[in-house]
Amino acid sequence: MNLFLRFSTYIGENVESLALEVVEGVLHRLKLDIPQWEKKQAIDMYVSLLRFFGESLVNEDKELVPDFFIDWSKKNAAMQISSNGKISEIAVRYPPTRDVLLEIVTEISIELGLSIKENAFIIKRLNTLLDISLNETIFAFERLFEESREVTQKELAALSAPIIPVKDGVVILPLIGDIDTYRVNYIIEHVIPKIGAMDIHYLIADFSGIYTINVDIAEYLDQIGSMLQLMGICVLTTGLRPELAQIVVNSRINISSINTFANVKKALESVK
Known part of the structure; x- marks a missing residue:
C-alpha cells in the first residue's frame, strides 16, 4: 500500500482522538482554560481539518485549503472584533498549534515508516494550511476592524454635530469634541442637507464644546458657514x-x- 495512503487511512481511523490531542496540547502549552462549548467547537473543526488533510495527500484534485477552514479563520477574526479583542490573541495560538500538529504527524510518519522526504512533504503541506489560515484571519480582522472603526466614526460624527431646534426658524449646531477632516466632511455630506431641508433662518454654531481645532479645519468650517449663508441662513457663532x-x-x-x-x-x- 502507498505510504501516503497508509498515512491518510491512519488519520481517518483516528481522527477524533487526534483532534482531541491537538486541542488539549495547544491549551496545555498556552495554559488556557476555555469553556467546554468552545473546546468542542475546536475539536470538531480539527476533526474536519485532519480528515481533509489526510484525504488531500492521496487526492491530487483536492483543493489545497478547504473553504470551511478559511471560514473558521474568518469567524475567529469576527469573534475578536465583537469582543474588542486583539489580533495578537489569535496569532499567539499558531506557534503552539503548529508545534503540536508537526509532532503528531512526525510520530505517525515514524510509526508508518515514511522517509524523511515524505515526512518533509507532509510537514510542508501542513505549514501551508496554517500559514493561509493565519493570513486569512489577519486579513479578515483588518477588514472588520476598519468597518467597525468607520461605523464608530460615523456615530461620533453624528454626536459631535447634533441639530437642535430651539424655536421657529432657529437651530443650534453645537460642535463637540475634536473636529477633524472626517467630521467636517460628515457635516457637509449629512448635516448641511438636513438643515437645508428644514425651514431655517438662523443657525447658531456653538464652539464651546470643541477640544481642538487647527487653521485648516477653521477654514473648512468657515466654508460651511458660507454655504449656509448662500442658502439664505444667517450663521451666528458662539463659544x-x-x-x-x-x-x-x-x-x-x-x-x-x-x-x-x-x-x-x-x-x-x-x-x-
Whole structure:
C-alpha cells in the first residue's frame, strides 16, 4: 500500500482522538482554560481539518485549503472584533498549534515508516494550511476592524454635530469634541442637507464644546458657514474661547464677516 495512503487511512481511523490531542496540547502549552462549548467547537473543526488533510495527500484534485477552514479563520477574526479583542490573541495560538500538529504527524510518519522526504512533504503541506489560515484571519480582522472603526466614526460624527431646534426658524449646531477632516466632511455630506431641508433662518454654531481645532479645519468650517449663508441662513457663532479665536485670527478667514457672540443665550437674544 502507498505510504501516503497508509498515512491518510491512519488519520481517518483516528481522527477524533487526534483532534482531541491537538486541542488539549495547544491549551496545555498556552495554559488556557476555555469553556467546554468552545473546546468542542475546536475539536470538531480539527476533526474536519485532519480528515481533509489526510484525504488531500492521496487526492491530487483536492483543493489545497478547504473553504470551511478559511471560514473558521474568518469567524475567529469576527469573534475578536465583537469582543474588542486583539489580533495578537489569535496569532499567539499558531506557534503552539503548529508545534503540536508537526509532532503528531512526525510520530505517525515514524510509526508508518515514511522517509524523511515524505515526512518533509507532509510537514510542508501542513505549514501551508496554517500559514493561509493565519493570513486569512489577519486579513479578515483588518477588514472588520476598519468597518467597525468607520461605523464608530460615523456615530461620533453624528454626536459631535447634533441639530437642535430651539424655536421657529432657529437651530443650534453645537460642535463637540475634536473636529477633524472626517467630521467636517460628515457635516457637509449629512448635516448641511438636513438643515437645508428644514425651514431655517438662523443657525447658531456653538464652539464651546470643541477640544481642538487647527487653521485648516477653521477654514473648512468657515466654508460651511458660507454655504449656509448662500442658502439664505444667517450663521451666528458662539463659544469661541481665546485659543480658538487666535486660530481664526491666524487663518485666512474674513473675521469681519463673522457674527460672534459670547454664548448661545446672547445669540438667541439677538434673533428677532
